[in-house]
Amino acid sequence: MADTRHASKFQHERRQVxxxxxxxxxxxxxxxxxxxxxxxxxxxxxxxxxxTVRQAADGMARQAWDYHGVADEQISRLTPQWSLSRLAVxxxxxxxxxxxxxxHQSDVPPKVVLNEAIELAREFSTEESTRFVxxxxxAALKERAPQTG
Numbered sequence: 001m002a003d004t005r006h007a008s009k010f011q012h013e014r015r016q017v018x019x020x021x022x023x024x025x026x027x028x029x030x031x032x033x034x035x036x037x038x039x040x041x042x043x044x045x046x047x048x049x050x051x052t053v054r055q056a057a058d059g060m061a062r063q064a065w066d067y068h069g070v071a072d073e074q075i076s077r078l079t080p081q082w083s084l085s086r087l088a089v090x091x092x093x094x095x096x097x098x099x100x101x102x103x104h105q106s107d108v109p110p111k112v113v114l115n116e117a118i119e120l121a122r123e124f125s126t127e128e129s130t131r132f133v134x135x136x137x138x139a140a141l142k143e144r145a146p147q148t149g
Contacts, residue, residue, distance in 0.1 A: 013052070013053060013056075014116075015116065015119075016049060016053045016057075017053050017056040017057045017060055018057075018060070018097065018116055018120060019057075019120065019123075020044075020047055020049055020053060020054065020057035020061075021057040021060040021061040021064065021097060022090070022093055022094060022097055022120055022124065023043075023047075024040065024043065024044065024057065024058070024061035024065075025061055025064060025065060025068075025093040025096060025097060026089050026090060026093050027039070027040075027043055028040070028061075028065055029089055029092065029093055030089060036065075044057070044058055060097070060100075060101075061097075063100060063104065064096055064097045064100040064101075065096075067096070067099070067100040067103065067104070068096045068100075070099075070103075071095065071096040071099040071100060072084055072096070074099055074140060075087070075092070075095050075096075075099070075136065078136050078139045078140060078143070079136060088125060088126075088129065090120075090121070090124045090125040090129070091121060091125055091129050091132060091133060094117050094120045094121050094124075094125070094129075094133055095117070095133060095136055095137070097117070097120075098113050098114070098116070098117035098133075098137055099137075099140060101113045102137075102140065102141070102144070110141055110144075113137075114134070114137045114138070114141065117133050117137055118130050118133055118134050121133040
């Protein structure tokens with residue numbers, strides 16, 4: 001029973017980290033360099049989260065933002081009918097976060113990353129976005145399968 005509670009608390013905390021990281025990525029995407037240089041620390045300090053979640057979200061968002069060029073290339077390749085700029089800000093950043101996580105968080109099963117991305121899209125975007133995010137990430141996983149198999 002204690003293991004189940006610990007796992008549930010960890011999953012809840014990890015979800016909170018992802019939510020805050022997504023919010024940071026969306027702000028960085030919309031506001032650009034000014035946010036990155038001046039406003040990121042203020043945004044993080046004002047977040048309604050405990051210090052552990054804030055620190056983890058800061059690290060996750062910074063790493064995902066550093067990776068976004070690679071993620072954007074992959075998104076563009078997997079969605080040739082959409083230009084990156086036409087994607088909703090939330091959808092674009094859910095995908096960036098999930099693609100970074102797939103590439104760099106080997107301790108998180110790909111199915112969990114996919115499910116969490118869909119939940120973020122459901123919470124912060126639209127029902128249509130959940131299908132879109134699912135389709136893009138499913139294609140990304142299929143693309144990776146030969147490399148990891």
